[in-house]
Amino acid sequence: MTGMATGREEEPTAAAAPAADARPAARRAMVGRLSWGLADQAASSISNFAVGIYVARSLGLAAFGVFSLAWVTYGVVLSVSRGLATDPLVVRFSAVPEASWRTAVARSSGTSLGVGAAIGGACLVAGLAVGGGVGTAFACLGVVLPGLLLQDAWRYSFFAAGAGRKAFVNDVVWGVALVPAMVVAARVNTVAAFVLAWGVSAAVAAVYGCVQSGVLPRMTGARAWLRAHRDLGYRYLVENTCVSGAAQLRAYGLGAIVGVSAVGVVRGAELLLGPFLALLMGLSLVTVAESARVLRAAPDRLARFCFLLGGAQAVAALLWGAALLFLPDRLGAFVLGGVWDAASQLIVPATLGVAGAGLGTGAAAGLRALGAARRSLRSQLIASTCYVAGGLGGAALAGTVGSAWGVAAATLCSSSVWWVHLRSALRERHHHPIREVRTP
Numbered sequence: 001m002t003g004m005a006t007g008r009e010e011e012p013t014a015a016a017a018p019a020a021d022a023r024p025a026a027r028r029a030m031v032g033r034l035s036w037g038l039a040d041q042a043a044s045s046i047s048n049f050a051v052g053i054y055v056a057r058s059l060g061l062a063a064f065g066v067f068s069l070a071w072v073t074y075g076v077v078l079s080v081s082r083g084l085a086t087d088p089l090v091v092r093f094s095a096v097p098e099a100s101w102r103t104a105v106a107r108s109s110g111t112s113l114g115v116g117a118a119i120g121g122a123c124l125v126a127g128l129a130v131g132g133g134v135g136t137a138f139a140c141l142g143v144v145l146p147g148l149l150l151q152d153a154w155r156y157s158f159f160a161a162g163a164g165r166k167a168f169v170n171d172v173v174w175g176v177a178l179v180p181a182m183v184v185a186a187r188v189n190t191v192a193a194f195v196l197a198w199g200v201s202a203a204v205a206a207v208y209g210c211v212q213s214g215v216l217p218r219m220t221g222a223r224a225w226l227r228a229h230r231d232l233g234y235r236y237l238v239e240n241t242c243v244s245g246a247a248q249l250r251a252y253g254l255g256a257i258v259g260v261s262a263v264g265v266v267r268g269a270e271l272l273l274g275p276f277l278a279l280l281m282g283l284s285l286v287t288v289a290e291s292a293r294v295l296r297a298a299p300d301r302l303a304r305f306c307f308l309l310g311g312a313q314a315v316a317a318l319l320w321g322a323a324l325l326f327l328p329d330r331l332g333a334f335v336l337g338g339v340w341d342a343a344s345q346l347i348v349p350a351t352l353g354v355a356g357a358g359l360g361t362g363a364a365a366g367l368r369a370l371g372a373a374r375r376s377l378r379s380q381l382i383a384s385t386c387y388v389a390g391g392l393g394g395a396a397l398a399g400t401v402g403s404a405w406g407v408a409a410a411t412l413c414s415s416s417v418w419w420v421h422l423r424s425a426l427r428e429r430h431h432h433p434i435r436e437v438r439t440p
Contacts, residue, residue: 040155040164043171047178052271055194056264057337058186063133064339065255065264067191070137072244072251074148077119079240081149085111086156087236087288088229091368094160094289095296105157105213107221112153114222116146136192144199150217151202154209159289166212174205235373242384250391254403257392262400268336268343269350269404272324273317287361291369302366303426310362310415314355321351342400349404353411360415363422372425379421383414 056064089108093101120142127139151174158167181197210216226233255263287309294305324347332340360383367376387410394406 040159040168040171043168043175047171047175049271050175051178051182051194051198052267053335054182054186055191056268056271056339058189059191059194060338062261062264063191064267065260065262066134066137067194068263068267069134069251069255069260070141070191070195071267072248073123073138074141074145076241076244076248077115077145078149078152079244080119080237081112081115081152082156083235083237083240084115084226084233085109086153087240087368088225088232090156090160090288091232091292091371092229094292095162098161101157101161102213102215104225105160105215106218107225109150109153109157109215109217110219111222111225112149113146113217114219116149117219120145133191136190137195140192140195141199144196144203147203147206148199150206151209153217154206154213157209157213157215162289170205170209170212173208174202177201177204232371232373235377239373239377239380242380246384246387246391249388250403250407253388253392254395254400257395258399258403262395262403264339265342265400266346266404268339269346271336272343272347273320273350273354287365288368291365295369299429302369303422306362306366306422308362309365310359313358313361317351317355317358321347321354324351345401346404349401349408353404353408356408356412356415360411360418363415363418366422367418367425370425370429372421372428375421375425379414379418382417383411386410386414 055067059067085108089104093104096104123142123145124139125142127135127137127142129135130138151170154170155167158164158170178198178201181201182194185193185197251263251266254266291302291305295302327344329340329344332344336343364376364379367379387407390406390408390410391403392406394402394404396402398405
């Protein structure tokens with residue numbers, strides 16, 4: 001009897017040993033994926049920062065404002081592509097068998113390419129109709145949109161597969177291609193030339209993404225993709241366009257209230273906080289996939305993971321902003337040229353806004369991983385409304401500086417909305433588990 005009892009006691013211990021060994025391995029794997037995510041975002045940030053600085057120094061404040069309008073418009077279109085194509089991919093096809101991933105990626109990337117072709121055609125026609133410097137810039141943006149969106153789609157696809165190294169390499173290829181393109185654009189020295197250089201270099205990386213993945217985008221599969229994931233896609237479409245649409249409304253409204261130069265000033269302040277803004281812009285590239293993995297492996301740890309994620313971003317943004325306050329004027333003028341004097345006045349409110357957004361995106365990643373599209377959409381609608389109201393209300397009261405403080409206050413307040421909804425969604429999942437859908 002004693003021997004049998006001893007055997008029963010030892011069996012759970014032996015069975016638990018592999019599980020105990022698996023936990024550190026899983027943590028190391030997560031750290032590795034997040035590290036590649038940070039490396040990829042660093043590569044993306046450096047490229048975006050370099051483009052912004054180069055254009056600001058080359059063109060001056062007014063022309064840089066026109067370039068910034070095209071940049072903001074690209075952000076809106078990118079949000080449409082992510083909402084319909086890559087956000088559902090990351091939620092439902094992270095850590096799935098390769099065959100399922102390849103089928104899904106072909107349709108998802110085809111959807112992104114289709115979005116770029118459709119909206120790019122509209123931008124081209126509208127730009128030619130408007131004419132002038134602004135119209136020409138938008139016409140050029142329409143030409144390069146398909147390549148820009150396809151390059152972004154590959155990044156999401158690689159992170160869904162846990163292959164962050166490939167996403168990093170793809171962004172490095174884009175950065176390398178940017179160098180000669182920007183040199184040529186500088187010789188022409190027009191907004192249109194810089195827009196084309198930026199987009200054509202992205203197209204080079206997009207083509208290389210096909211080689212890396214061994215998958216060709218299937219635009220013919222876009223309809224099937226949209227139909228299969230309409231429960232997520234259309235809500236994410238509205239949610240994402242609320243983010244970028246709010247930024248665009250603020251930019252256009254600021255230009256109307258204060259002047260186009262004010263748009264360039266705000267963009268200059270954003271460039272100073274570029275690494276964190278790029279990280280927030282592409283947050284779901286890494287964190288939604290990781291949140292989905294945490295949810296599958298240990299659902300009770302999701303809230304803690306999201307809090308650590310958001311808190312780390314907020315603290316990092318505050319530290320970066322504090323460092324910018326001690327930046328010598330001579331160095332700031334060297335980096336931003338004539339934009340520095342006005343942009344430096346926005347460092348404090350811009351930093352607080354980015355810190356608030358960073359804290360909120362931790363909760364947003366959790367809502368995406370849970371597939372709680374309705375709550376995620378509701379949170380984003382509230383946040384976007386506050387953003388536009390704060391940005392334009394502040395501009396009407398106190399110009400460009402007032403707009404920056406209005407946005408900071410709105411972002412800090414709306415981050416609490418995200419956390420309230422994440423808590424409610426976790427409670428709902430505990431009582432009513434959601435069946436997972438994985439139809440390519």
